[in-house]
Amino acid sequence: MTLKKSIKQSLNNFKAMLPILIGVLLLVNLLNNSFQDIYFKIFTGNYITDSLIGALAGSISFGIPITSYIIGGELLDQGINLLAITAFMMTWSTVGVAMLPLETNFLGNKFAIVRNALNFVFAIIISILTIILINFF
């Protein structure tokens, strides 16, 4: 690929990403400002429930990882625990409820369902392990 083509393709990918990024940022800030006080009642610090809630929230959203990192960073600033945010970021790009029809169409029903179910479970395990290892090292 030539440099010109590469710049053009990257700019196109970037341009395509921007409406979603701006929309998600607007939405997250509106939700944060509205429900800031409720977060602490939802996320209690429990390893299982916090990661489960984070993973569920990430599963119903779908997109490129960078958006979830920015949302996650913002939620971290709001005081939401890292465990829930990690689970959220993990499922954001590995569990695609919205993309399930597309995946089943190309790769088959069984593959898509098994893969997404496993990814959901793995997201919780990885988020718990990430926090344990961060505290360990």
Place this chain on the structure above:
Amino acid sequence: MTPKKLSGKIYFLITVTLIYLVAYLFNENLFFSSLQKTLEMFLKIIPILIVTLGIMILVNLLITPERIRKHLLDKSKFKRYFYFILFGIIVSGPPYIIFPILKDLKDKGVSNDLLAVFLYNRNVKIPFLIVMIYYFGIKFTIINSFLIIIFSIFNGLLVKKFTD
């Protein structure tokens, strides 16, 4: 002349704008504080987005799906796993581009475990890691990325067990 069809992304942005209009009608303070926060956040991430774009250009210049596809077939099982992990990490693109490529590979004989390994490693994106480091630190990024790569192998093995 037919009107140009709006993409889902633009519909999403229009929906968010409408939600903001409703917020403005009911709570002016909420509207302005959320808008201001979004602007501040966006300005804060602009330098990181520029670096990300630079890395994306470099990755696109050096690595193409076609080039990688050539290297994925006719390897030993261990090498295939290794290459599919790499393939998952370095190839970027929306699902409607990625799924047809994977379908093509599947038709050429690539098994489900390798497709699952590839899809799981899409979570480790080199151009975006800088954003993760910025928000969560280098320790978090290394540990999380390492776990994703290791678990992608378990993921592949389990997908194979349940789907073959």
